[in-house]
Amino acid sequence: MTSSADSGAATPQPVLHGPRDFSELESKKGYLDFGALLIPAAKNQQVRLDIDQKTKRVVALTIMVEQASIQVQPFSAPKSGGTWNEVLEQIKDSVIKQNGKVKEVDGRFGKELAARVPTVLKDGRKGWRVARFIGFEGPRWFLRGVVGGRGAIDASAARAVEELFSKIVVVRGDDPLPPRELLRLQPPEGAKRVVVPRNRAERRDDSPSPNPAAAPVSDDT
Structure with a gap:
């Protein structure tokens, strides 16, 4: 999450085509391969691997584009669908328990x-x-995204990360998995892993995920 003294409601935007399944892709060319996620490569973006300190497992990717960021996590889901509606309710409950405020709106997805x-x-x-x-x-x-930075309060600043989200490719695989199992994420081959030092305030502001990203790692690809 990003810190702000106040925030305005985002204006509803035209619906974008959502992320694609790997079966729709003809080639991985032009993508960064993070295992369960293929991220479109671009010069103006930075990708951080969020690591759980206890398990050393990659639990999310956080992508920064200019003043906005988006944290993404892929999960298994049942064929019947409905996962996002369930997750919405859980997020609402979590925010309310923290004495926060939450509003459901119609967005691009x-x-x-x-x-x-x-x-x-x-x-x-x-x-x-x-x-x-x-x-x-x-x-x-199911792919969940958390828009932060300036993109959380400014619709124009969010456009770049929303466009990025719409172009992500999910590699589910054929293995049977229970609902909401986090799909395997990993660094791209040859990526440089550098621990990013962060102060307490930055750690606090970067914790919207149910799986704590306790040891962020920078990916310089």
Whole structure:
């Protein structure tokens, strides 16, 4: 989430085509291969691998484009669908328990949540941690995105990460998996892994995920 003294409601945008399934892809050329996710390569973006310190497992990717960021996580899902509606309700409950405010709005990918949780800003003022939760369901998978940075409060700043989200390719695989199992993520071949030092305030602002990204790693591809 990003910190802000206030936030405005995002204006509904035209619906974008969502992320694609690997079966729709003809070639991996032009993509960064993170295992379960193929991310379109671009010069103006940075990708961070979010690592769980206890298991050393990659639990999410956080992609920065200019002033906006998006954290993405792929999960297995039943063929019947409906996962995003269930996740929406869980996010709402979590935000409310933190004395936050949450609003369901119509976004470019359908239903999404605009959430804010009370916090103390770096200058000591009371403010909010702000984030937008978006989701998309494919064949037996579900991709969740958390829009942060300037993109959480500015629709124009969010366009680049929304466009990126729409071009992500999910590699589900054929193995039987229980619903909501996090799909395997891994660094691209030859990627340089450098630990990114962050202060306490930055760690606090970057924790919207149910799987704590406790040891972020920078990917320089």
